[in-house]
Amino acid sequence: MDIKNRKLFRLTRFVLLKLPAVFSFLALFRKPAKRLLLIKTDAIGDYILFRNFIEILKKSEKYKNHQVDLLGNILWQDLNEAYDKQYLNNTYFINPNSFYEAPLRTLKQAWRLFGNNYEVVLQPTYTRVFITDGFAALTGAREIIGYESDNEGIVPRYKQKTDKFYTQLLPLAPEHYFEFNRNVFFFETVLGEKIDLQRPYIKANAANKNGIAILPGAGAFKRGWEGEKFLELIKRLMQQTAGPIYLIGGPGEVQHGEFLMQNLPEGSVENKINQTTLPQLIDTISNSSLLIANETSAIHIAVATRTPSICILGGGHFERFAPYPVGTPGAPVCVYEKLPCYYCNWICIYKTESHEPFPCISTVSLEKVWQATLPLISTQQ
Structure with missing residues (x-):
């Protein structure tokens, strides 16, 4: 409060x-x-x-x-x-x-x-x-x-x-x-009855999954991966895949999207940030062949619509929302650098500048995310 x-x-x-x-x-x-x-x-x-x-x-x-x-x-x-x-x-x-x-x-x-x-x-x-x-x-x-x-x-x-x-x-x-x-x-x-559910599910229409959706924000700025890293990741994706790349998200991702669009070749990426309703966002994720995002609702939407996903993960709520338990169908591939201070409920013990993410996010390297991404884009090359 x-x-x-x-x-x-x-x-x-x-x-x-x-x-x-x-x-x-x-x-x-x-x-x-x-x-x-x-x-x-x-x-x-x-x-x-x-x-x-x-x-x-x-x-x-x-x-x-x-x-x-x-x-x-x-x-x-x-x-x-x-x-x-x-x-x-x-x-x-x-x-x-x-x-x-x-x-x-x-x-x-x-x-x-x-x-x-x-x-x-x-x-x-x-x-x-x-x-x-x-x-x-x-x-x-x-x-x-x-x-x-x-x-x-x-x-x-x-x-x-x-x-x-x-x-x-x-x-x-x-x-x-x-x-x-x-x-x-x-x-x-x-x-008083057994419930046989292992994951969330959404009955979405996804006839032919195609393209990569990227949500570059994280609700709270300091919980999100740096824009510069997303930029370099997108450039690598453009070199390795021929399918479309979408930027997705809501009002909180507008600045992230503007930064990326200003630094990418014109027409190379479609910016859908703040251009869709929540059901339309679900349709976009459902129809994508891959989602890359911070720990946000988009990751859970991907699981619910059986869209492969990569989650760039910090430690604030580690294992409460991600990673999913071992064996969960369609679980996201989580990329993180586990620190001793994990499980902090986002009450960070480190002092950082206002424009810097928390250390548990900033220590996640571009290379580590890229290596997690490669197996999931092999079929799109």
Whole structure:
């Protein structure tokens, strides 16, 4: 949370911490409907690793007769509407961080959820955050299930209080460290049935995979490989392959794309950055023969659409999102230089200039990425 207006935040905090008791009391005087709320408000990649479980939940023996609603992130609204709308009754898309200094809007959203008379609320995100813990409690639902969680997304003094909002907090065993496996474990536990999924999947149309897609950004600048290295990599690809090369991504990749286009021969690369919707981005990746990217949602999209991929990987969330577990079908080829400080949750111990990536990224050499790339482009030469 990056709080600028402490007065407004204190009012929001009051709504999140004090009003759940009032809403729970009011809920005692009504009979819960057969209605369930899923809360999932993290980033696009997290949604890719989660979305298949919406269908599983809706078709499960336990909740097949329940109306299923979703409180999600506006970042991936169009993805949800394109692929998952048929499994949901109502959807609410928000920017979760925008509520911390908006107490009245927080109260209105809470009242809207409370009015739906949910019987069950499920929050399968392991790294819980303050705002969604509050929304879960403000539903007044009889059953609220989530993870015990860590403190990466919520400070301990708030988590100690919001833990009490849940009727069940699931502990996480060490063998479920990988994010997709955490989702499998959560829904197997809640539903009481075995889920046979090894990877995310998207039913995309890919008649003939062709070309190389490159996503040069990483959400946060310091988590991304240097533009100069991407530039040299693209030049090598142009010499070794005849197929098209695409630059892909969203608003966060615009500057990366401009740098590359300015330093590449005119017409040699097609710049699709910030030119596609999220479903169109998925189609581009699905129809590509190879994706090269930093650790971003694009890597998970590639796995889900069975597109070979190379992931240039740092250590902040190492093994939580990548590399995929050994044996995963279609897993990305991850290129990294493992440092003793890995698993730092991107709280870097090194001092770097604002224009420099973290050391765990900058130490990944062009040559190492190129050697990983060569076997995957051999069929395109």
